[in-house]
Amino acid sequence: MYHSNDAGFLRYGDHEITGFRVENKELFELAETVNKRLIHLTEFCASTVKESNWHPKAVAVRLLMRSCGLLQGVILLSERGMIVESRTLVRGIHEASFSIAALHDDAENYISLLKSDSEASRKNQMKYLIDQQLIPSSNSAQQIQESIDDIKPKQKLINQKFVALMGPLASQYLAYQRLSDDSVHVTARSLNHYIKHNEDGSGWHYEWLVGDQESVAKNLYIAILAALPIGLGVAWIIDDVAAIQNFSDLAMTFHKMEPLWI
Numbered sequence: 001m002y003h004s005n006d007a008g009f010l011r012y013g014d015h016e017i018t019g020f021r022v023e024n025k026e027l028f029e030l031a032e033t034v035n036k037r038l039i040h041l042t043e044f045c046a047s048t049v050k051e052s053n054w055h056p057k058a059v060a061v062r063l064l065m066r067s068c069g070l071l072q073g074v075i076l077l078s079e080r081g082m083i084v085e086s087r088t089l090v091r092g093i094h095e096a097s098f099s100i101a102a103l104h105d106d107a108e109n110y111i112s113l114l115k116s117d118s119e120a121s122r123k124n125q126m127k128y129l130i131d132q133q134l135i136p137s138s139n140s141a142q143q144i145q146e147s148i149d150d151i152k153p154k155q156k157l158i159n160q161k162f163v164a165l166m167g168p169l170a171s172q173y174l175a176y177q178r179l180s181d182d183s184v185h186v187t188a189r190s191l192n193h194y195i196k197h198n199e200d201g202s203g204w205h206y207e208w209l210v211g212d213q214e215s216v217a218k219n220l221y222i223a224i225l226a227a228l229p230i231g232l233g234v235a236w237i238i239d240d241v242a243a244i245q246n247f248s249d250l251a252m253t254f255h256k257m258e259p260l261w262i
Contacts, residue, residue, distance in 0.1 A: 008208070009080050014162035017079045025191025026257075027220040031075050034227050034250060041231055041243050050236060056107035059114070060100060060237045067096045067230045068088045074223045081211035084193050086219045087183035093226040094176045095160060101218070110166065113158055120155040123148055169229060175222055178262055183195040214260075221260035228254060 021028050045061040052058065070092045077086035102110040127142050129135050136142060164173040181189050194208040211219070228251050235243035 009082050012080045016081075020079045020081055020211065020216055024116065024220060027217055027224070027247045028075070028079070030250070030254065031071065031220050031224055031227075034224055034231065035071050035075065037066065037243075037246055037250065038071065038227065038231050039226075041234060041240070042068055044240065044243070045234070045238060048120060054111055054115075056103055056111065057238055059107075059111060060103055060234045061141045063096050063099050063103070064230060064234045067093055070096070071223060071227050074113065074219065078211065078216050078219050083209055083211040083215050083219060084190065086223075087179050089177055090219060090223045090226070091179035091184050093223055093230070094172060094179065097169055097172065097226040097229045098160060098164040098167065098176075100230050100237075101169045102163050104233050104237055105167045106127065111161070113156075113163065116155045117158040119151050120157045123151045123155060124157075173228065175225070175261065179222075179242075182262055215262075218260045218262050221257070224254055 042061070042064050045057075047062065049057045049061050070089045073089045074093070076084050077089065099110065102113075126148050130141055130144055135141055160175060160176065162177070164170050183186050183190050183193070193209040194206060195204045197204045227248060232244065232247040232251065235247055
């Protein structure tokens with residue numbers, strides 16, 4: 001797909017989508033099965049988990065719901081060959097998987113990190129308003145400064161590496177780093193996705209990256225890699241024996257597949 005196409009990926013219809021799906025039939029089917037199991041678990045949690053806002057189970061359900069949307073987004077983008085765009089969501093699934101693992105292994109510490117992150121973020125935003133003189137007419141610098149002073153000192157933003165190291169998924173942090181460099185952030189590597197070297201070696205030209213069989217397969221693989229521990233982790237947290245078995249069975253199927261890394 002070259003820059004002269006004024007519809008971009010939006011021009012893709014059923015024919016193109018079917019093509020992408022046929023090329024990676026097994027992975028698409030597994031991703032959709034994982035999605036269905038996650039949704040079923042979400043529906044079960046919504047009717048049974050009635051704890052308070054910061055209770056580990058209540059936090060786990062919200063992480064699960066976030067993961068469902070991200071995985072569905074990955075599937076929709078992958079079936080259209082949108083590799084870079086899809087990988088931004090895949091990284092989000094990995095982030096959620098680290099959080100679920102940390103929540104399972106050390107709920108008190110992880111929830112404390114969430115609270116601290118929220119306060120640190122709020123403080124940074126208010127400081128920016130003052131520093132850049134962007135104070136809304138309904139406020140004053142003094143009011144905002146008082147709000148900043150009310151926040152406890154030493155509040156910190158969440159460090160995803162630290163969260164990953166809190167649970168058993170630390171080895172997957174490398175995939176998170178690669179996704180960050182490859183697609184999520186503006187980096188030399190991510191910008192290289194928009195050029196293609198000429199076959200005759202004469203240079204390069206601008207071109208949109210459209211997924212091929214291999215790149216779509218990698219996207220789905222690393223998305224499932226992160227999504228399965230989320231389902232299993234939430235099932236453990238709420239002590240749902242049937243869900244634990246369901247996700248364990250899916251994990252066994254998944255681990256028989258050839259590993260695919262970006």
